[in-house]
Amino acid sequence: MISIDAFPTHVLEGQAINFVSKERKIPCHSIFLAAAGKVTSQKLPPDERIEILEFAKAACRTKNPDIIWQIAHVESSFKMKVILVEGKNILTGKNAEVFLKKGLAKDKNVDIGPLQINWRANGARSGFEPIEFMSGDFSVNFLSNRILKGYVKSCGNNWINCYHSYNEDRGRSYRIKIQSSGLRLRKILSEFL
Secondary structure: OOOOOOOOOOOOOOOHHHHHHHHHOOOHHHHHHHHHHHHOOOOOOHHHHHHHHHHHHHHHOOOOHHHHHHHHHHHHOOOOOEEEEOOOEEEEHHHHHHHHHOOOOOOOOEEEOOOOEEHHHHHOOOOOOHHHHHOHHHHHHHHHHHHHHHHHHHHHHHHHHHHHOOOHHHHHHHHHHHHHHHHHHHHHHHOOO
């Protein structure tokens, strides 16, 4: 057994959830959800439970489920049906759905879903409807297959900074939050070993 404060240092970055899943012989998505449950204080609405399960499964199909966990932790506290309008108004549940179903102008600054994908920067020219970005499965796939490629190409190893902002200071500040979330994830996961 590993002490609660220690997580094996040989485990590669981004692979802590997979490591625990293999060690405990528990599906990756179950570990992902259990760790998410440890950092959220609110109960997930019943209509979002299937969505978060699909989100966890999608994250576990990526090469780095940890970063998906960390972004969702920082951005939305694992809420699925959530939007942030113009950096000020937070809408959740049915209110968020109604807002998005009305449609969004291409230049509207709205962060959508569990990964808070920005409509103006990433969604408006994608050909997808705004409401699709609230889907956990869709948001993981969109981040992995569309956003990540562009940010890695333009920002290299600092892609996570650019995911939040091309402003250097704000990007660096965001990276610190993501790294902090990663440390928290490993501490939580050490309890499962």
